[in-house]
Amino acid sequence: MEPSEGLMEVSVIGGYLGAGKTTLVNHILRQASERVAVMVNDFGEINIDQALIDSRSENTISLTNGCICCSLVDGFVSALESVTSFRPRPTRLVIEASGVADPGAVAAYGHGPGLALDAVVVVTDATRLSEQIADPLIGQTVASQIVSADVIVVNKIDLVDNLAVAKSELGKLNPDALLAYASHGEVNLDLFFGREIARTDRPTGHVGMFESRTHESTKPISREAFEVLVENLPQEIQRVKGIVRLTEAPHVAMVFQLVGRNWELRALADRQNSPHGNRLVVIGPKGSIPMEWDNALRSGN
Amino acid sequence: MSNESVEIFTAKRIITMSPALPFAQAIAVRGDRILGVGTVDDLSQWGDYELNEQFKDHILLPGFVEAHSHVMAGAVWEFPYVGFYDRADPAGRTWLGCQTIAAVVDRLAECERDLTDPDQTLLAWGLDPIFLEGERLVAKHLDQISTTRPIFVFHASGHLATVNSEMMRRSGIDRHTPTPGVAKDVDGEPNGELQEPAAMSLAQGGLSAIGIAMMSPNAKWNYAREARNCGVTTIADLGTTRLALDGQLEAWRQATDDANYPARVVVAFGHFDISLENKDSNPMVSLAVRLRDEEETAKLRFGIVKLVLDGSIQGFTARISWPHYVNPPPGHPGNGLWLIPPEQMADIVSSYHEAGLTVHCHCNGDEAAQVFIDAVETALQRHPRWDHRHTVQHCQLTTTAQYKQMAALGMNANIFSNHIFHWGDQHASTTVGEERAAGMDACATAEREGVKFSVHSDAPITPMGHLHTAWCAVNRLTASGRVLGPEERISVAKALEACTIDAAHQLKLDHDIGSLEAGKLADFAVLEEDPFEVSPEELKDIPVWGTVVGGISHVAGSK
Numbered sequence: 001m002e003p004s005e006g007l008m009e010v011s012v013i014g015g016y017l018g019a020g021k022t023t024l025v026n027h028i029l030r031q032a033s034e035r036v037a038v039m040v041n042d043f044g045e046i047n048i049d050q051a052l053i054d055s056r057s058e059n060t061i062s063l064t065n066g067c068i069c070c071s072l073v074d075g076f077v078s079a080l081e082s083v084t085s086f087r088p089r090p091t092r093l094v095i096e097a098s099g100v101a102d103p104g105a106v107a108a109y110g111h112g113p114g115l116a117l118d119a120v121v122v123v124t125d126a127t128r129l130s131e132q133i134a135d136p137l138i139g140q141t142v143a144s145q146i147v148s149a150d151v152i153v154v155n156k157i158d159l160v161d162n163l164a165v166a167k168s169e170l171g172k173l174n175p176d177a178l179l180a181y182a183s184h185g186e187v188n189l190d191l192f193f194g195r196e197i198a199r200t201d202r203p204t205g206h207v208g209m210f211e212s213r214t215h216e217s218t219k220p221i222s223r224e225a226f227e228v229l230v231e232n233l234p235q236e237i238q239r240v241k242g243i244v245r246l247t248e249a250p251h252v253a254m255v256f257q258l259v260g261r262n263w264e265l266r267a268l269a270d271r272q273n274s275p276h277g278n279r280l281v282v283i284g285p286k287g288s289i290p291m292e293w294d295n296a297l298r299s300g301n
Numbered sequence: 302m303s304n305e306s307v308e309i310f311t312a313k314r315i316i317t318m319s320p321a322l323p324f325a326q327a328i329a330v331r332g333d334r335i336l337g338v339g340t341v342d343d344l345s346q347w348g349d350y351e352l353n354e355q356f357k358d359h360i361l362l363p364g365f366v367e368a369h370s371h372v373m374a375g376a377v378w379e380f381p382y383v384g385f386y387d388r389a390d391p392a393g394r395t396w397l398g399c400q401t402i403a404a405v406v407d408r409l410a411e412c413e414r415d416l417t418d419p420d421q422t423l424l425a426w427g428l429d430p431i432f433l434e435g436e437r438l439v440a441k442h443l444d445q446i447s448t449t450r451p452i453f454v455f456h457a458s459g460h461l462a463t464v465n466s467e468m469m470r471r472s473g474i475d476r477h478t479p480t481p482g483v484a485k486d487v488d489g490e491p492n493g494e495l496q497e498p499a500a501m502s503l504a505q506g507g508l509s510a511i512g513i514a515m516m517s518p519n520a521k522w523n524y525a526r527e528a529r530n531c532g533v534t535t536i537a538d539l540g541t542t543r544l545a546l547d548g549q550l551e552a553w554r555q556a557t558d559d560a561n562y563p564a565r566v567v568v569a570f571g572h573f574d575i576s577l578e579n580k581d582s583n584p585m586v587s588l589a590v591r592l593r594d595e596e597e598t599a600k601l602r603f604g605i606v607k608l609v610l611d612g613s614i615q616g617f618t619a620r621i622s623w624p625h626y627v628n629p630p631p632g633h634p635g636n637g638l639w640l641i642p643p644e645q646m647a648d649i650v651s652s653y654h655e656a657g658l659t660v661h662c663h664c665n666g667d668e669a670a671q672v673f674i675d676a677v678e679t680a681l682q683r684h685p686r687w688d689h690r691h692t693v694q695h696c697q698l699t700t701t702a703q704y705k706q707m708a709a710l711g712m713n714a715n716i717f718s719n720h721i722f723h724w725g726d727q728h729a730s731t732t733v734g735e736e737r738a739a740g741m742d743a744c745a746t747a748e749r750e751g752v753k754f755s756v757h758s759d760a761p762i763t764p765m766g767h768l769h770t771a772w773c774a775v776n777r778l779t780a781s782g783r784v785l786g787p788e789e790r791i792s793v794a795k796a797l798e799a800c801t802i803d804a805a806h807q808l809k810l811d812h813d814i815g816s817l818e819a820g821k822l823a824d825f826a827v828l829e830e831d832p833f834e835v836s837p838e839e840l841k842d843i844p845v846w847g848t849v850v851g852g853i854s855h856v857a858g859s860k
């Protein structure tokens with residue numbers, strides 16, 4: 001790595017065969033607003049519009065939007081070498097784990113030289129989840145994958161009537177993971193790119209039908225006032241993430257994560273480099289993001 | 302008629318493994334093939350000959366066929382050995398085992414002095430800390446050898462490496478390195494032990510150097526020399542995904558085309574796990590077919606596809622049926638790992654099966670074996686095909702019911718008998734418990750149920766050597782000296798079939814090798830003593846003179 005270059009953030013996409021990992025990877029390649037490198041087992045599955053292909057070699061495809069695909073057929077370390085030597089250097093690496101792999105084990109590579117692990121994303125098939133977890137052959141494999149997840153994409157929700165069962169199964173296995181619901185793998189990439197937001201400083205903008213807005217202020221806010229703010233969020237808001245400072249302990253940067261109705265507030269692990277003040281990114285359908293957040297954060301009540 | 306001259310070899314006894322003429326005194330060779338077997342008198346009917354009596358005090362057998370080993374067995378000898386047991390290298394030199402940390406350090410210090418480039422990494426292999434008493438070998442021990450040269454010591458398990466401080470400095474491994482598997486001491490400093498590939502790959506020029514060595518011509522030559530030293534004339538490199546890349550096919554051709562290359566090699570195409578839409582969407586089939594149809598030579602064979610379905614028993618990653626593992630480590634999830642989704646197996650097996658290829662599938666656990674056997678049954682229902690010889694590899698916990706099903710489906714087994722000696726005690730105490738350990742690697746059951754089987758070393762996992770592997774199948778003695786599962790012992794004759802004709806059968810080469818009879822290739826194992834004359838306990842101790850491959854003799858231990 002050249003000293004002037006930043007770390008490449010690593011996202012691992014796991015999940016059992018048929019859950020929709022490749023669909024999600026295709027979605028990422030179409031929607032990415034940064035230079036993404038994806039590492040996949042098989043090019044054949046990646047559905048790239050011929051018009052988008054800039055150049056192609058045996059194990060690498062370069063796209064006109066700056067993204068690259070790299071095949072894992074020649075081994076993980078070799079693929080990693082081609083990705084990190086690619087210029088201009090990708091800012092994000094997305095690794096598609098095999099359908100039986102433990103994505104947590106794959107994520108161990110995400111701390112290599114020049115890399116920073118961002119999140120383990122596990123895709124599950126909402127129509128088959130309970131059946132798969134109960135299966136004597138594959139139950140343990142599916143459960144282990146779910147346990148490794150930071151973010152779980154509950155996919156194919158258009159095909160199920162009631163998500164309560166899936167949600168309860170996932171909650172039992174991994175209560176800490178953030179749940180994101182999707183059909184056809186279509187999720188807002190801000191839901192899991194840049195989960196450790198304290199490290200990132202990328203512009204936010206429109207992604208598909210969603211919009212993102214960043215709220216920044218300097219004064220700490222009381223825990224009670226903040227919780228009221230969160231509880232009163234409109235239903236349409238899918239995702240909020242960022243750093244807040246509470247009046248109860250203003251020297252501690254707290255990471256706030258919200259997906260759907262689940263949210264968490266915890267101290268930032270890396271206190272030395274924590275950002276000052278409050279910085280929250282709110283994501284929701286266009287027009288749904290409340291303006292009062294700015295005022296509330298600034299008032300500090 | 303050919304003008305090539307006829308050479309008649311005489312021997313103390315020739316064990317042919319051909320039921321029609323099991324024993325003989327002489328064998329005639331023309332070119333690379335056997336002209337006939339019998340007495341010198343019988344063979345003189347083929348005309349003029351040259352009598353070769355160099356083996357008159359030796360025993361000749363069909364060259365042993367090692368149907369499951371890896372070219373890495375040759376690659377590791379690019380680097381010094383620091384394992385616990387004595388081990389012979391391809392040149393025949395015995396490396397004494399390093400039985401203390403001090404011995405490991407002394408061996409490495411000696412090798413370090415031979416390196417001229419001060420920046421060259423010192424690599425070594427074979428370390429097995431389980432056997433070393435006292436404290437564990439860590440970076441500070443390796444720092445005694447050099448504080449300026451990086452050192453990387455690869456463990457026998459393949460899962461760990463230990464490096465010195467200079468390697469950590471150059472690779473940026475420090476107390477802040479978050480990678481799981483970077484072992485740290487009580488003060489939070491890394492102690493030099495790197496666990497599993499993600500952590501090992503942080504050490505620059507470590508694992509990758511071993512990968513490069515595996516592709517080298519020297520590895521291919523050393524692999525065949527190791528085979529020659531133990532009487533093996535055909536070796537499988539069972540499963541490589543690199544076959545189509547980096548000029549590896551050409552490199553294999555170049556090595557094996559050399560008349561002095563002392564082995565035939567079956568390079569099995571390694572299936573790479575991708576999620577198939579269906580059995581007709583497997584892009585790897587055409588490559589495997591092309592290799593078989595267009596690239597074969599007398600000494601380089603294809604046609605086998607290798608799948609890996611589960612992990613290892615001693616690593617607690619094999620898929621075994623209930624009641625699973627008897628004494629797994631804390632935090633173990635209960636059962637092992639799948640390396641291919643089980644419900645894809647029928648389509649994957651069908652894709653190769655319908656192309657006429659033979660599928661060899663790594664199944665250590667019985668649950669994995671069942672998934673593979675059922676996949677073969679589905680493939681046969683979809684596409685009936687006779688004499689496919691699909692083979693369960695390792696076959697360590699395969700049950701009687703499974704052997705019956707395999708027999709009915711025409712499947713073969715390759716049984717990992719060396720496990721009885723190397724890990725049998727641990728299997729009884731820790732992995733699968735007494736009853737299942739006694740029934741592991743069940744050669745007698747395979748024989749009784751009518752499944753053709755071979756036995757193997759999986760070199761470099763255990764050292765190559767069919768006399769040792771046969772000894773394991775015949776005696777079932779563990780490292781501690783107990784007989785594990787006496788009911789599963791087989792006769793010396795059956796074990797020799799497993800090492801010759803039946804191993805050739807599962808590689809679909811028994812028309813060419815595996816027994817000594819007219820028309821077959823002139824491949825012999827040349828032994829100093831008769832395996833039917835020594836006691837079964839001494840089978841492994843029979844000295845090997847060397848081999849004959851295609852009529853050319855190769856003495857053990859030579860360059």
